[in-house]
Amino acid sequence: xxxxxxxxxxxxxxxxxxxxxxxxxxxxxxxxxxxxxxxxxxxxxxxxxxxxxxxxxxxxxxxxxxxxxxxxxxxxxxxxxxxxxxxxxxxxxxxxxxxxxxxxxxxxxxxxxxxxxxxxxxxxxxxxxxxxxxxxxxxxxxxxxxxxxxxxxxxxxxxxxxxxxxxxxxxxxxxxxxxxxxxxxxxxxxxxxxxxxxxxxxxxxxxxxxxxxxxxxxxxxxxxxxxxxxxxxxxxxxxxxxxxxxxxxxxxxxxxx
Numbered sequence: 001x002x003x004x005x006x007x008x009x010x011x012x013x014x015x016x017x018x019x020x021x022x023x024x025x026x027x028x029x030x031x032x033x034x035x036x037x038x039x040x041x042x043x044x045x046x047x048x049x050x051x052x053x054x055x056x057x058x059x060x061x062x063x064x065x066x067x068x069x070x071x072x073x074x075x076x077x078x079x080x081x082x083x084x085x086x087x088x089x090x091x092x093x094x095x096x097x098x099x100x101x102x103x104x105x106x107x108x109x110x111x112x113x114x115x116x117x118x119x120x121x122x123x124x125x126x127x128x129x130x131x132x133x134x135x136x137x138x139x140x141x142x143x144x145x146x147x148x149x150x151x152x153x154x155x156x157x158x159x160x161x162x163x164x165x166x167x168x169x170x171x172x173x174x175x176x177x178x179x180x181x182x183x184x185x186x187x188x189x190x191x192x193x194x195x196x197x198x199x200x201x202x203x204x205x206x207x208x209x210x211x212x213x214x215x216x217x218x219x220x221x222x223x224x225x226x227x228x229x230x231x232x233x234x235x236x237x238x239x240x241x242x243x244x245x246x247x248x249x250x251x252x253x254x255x256x257x
Contacts, residue, residue, distance in 0.1 A: 026060050031068035033058070038077050038088055039172040040141065041180070045090035049078060076170060093233045096174050097226065103167045104222040107151075110160040111206065111214045119156065124206055127154045131199045139188040144176060150199060154206075175225060178232030194224055 034054075037043045049069060051062045058065070069086045072078045078086040091099075114120055130150040137143040148168065155161035179188065198221040205213035 026064035027067035030058055030064050031071050041173045041177045043088050045088050047088040049086040099167050099171050100222055100226050104218055106164045107218045108215050110155050112211050115209045123156055127203055135196055139192040174229050178228045181232050
């Protein structure tokens with residue numbers, strides 16, 4: 001009689017590892033696609049995300065979809081309900097403004113602390129290259145993505161920078177929505193030029209190792225973003241400042257992959 005397979009044998013351990021790696025790779029892919037769709041506003045707030053539908057659309061099983069949704073829930077981009085459905089979270093205008101205030105405090109803290117870092121000269125050099133790339137982008141979605149990369153490089157790789165990224169992640173969909181809602185090409189172009197100038201202010205503040213200049217540059221940059229989003233909220237009467245996030249609204253269709 002043939003021997004039963006031994007789960008402890010090295011070959012079985014290797015196969016189990018391959019299965020785990022494949023599942024994790026799929027979950028990472030699903031997570032990234034959903035995260036991008038949420039932060040770009042392709043999945044609007046209140047959209048219901050059903051595991052079976054997402055799995056069918058993305059050509060995967062429910063397991064990586066469930067793992068991806070749990071990651072997004074931990075990042076507060078989606079919220080779960082008792083029926084095991086997930087909804088894209090909603091933020092009131094007041095919550096968004098609070099997150100921008102938090103981002104301002106964190107960026108001042110991170111950039112000021114970086115003045116003593118031995119890696120600062122290289123970060124400045126890399127940030128200059130990133131700023132040049134931003135300047136080549138038209139006032140569209142690619143400009144916003146290049147802007148995010150500039151800040152990622154400028155802030156470096158620290159726990160504080162990770163907190164900034166988390167804050168930016170939660171606000172980015174509102175920036176993206178506000179940018180798209182700004183129908184005037186002239187106003188988008190004007191804001192684009194302001195952002196490029198603000199990037200230079202941030203770089204120069206680091207080059208001069210001037211804490212006050214850092215604070216002023218960050219404040220100017222965040223103030224411009226705050227105004228852009230406020231204008232967008234004013235043009236969107238369906239959500240008033242005191243409204244609670246819409247946690248029960250169901251969209252008619254799921255995101256198209």
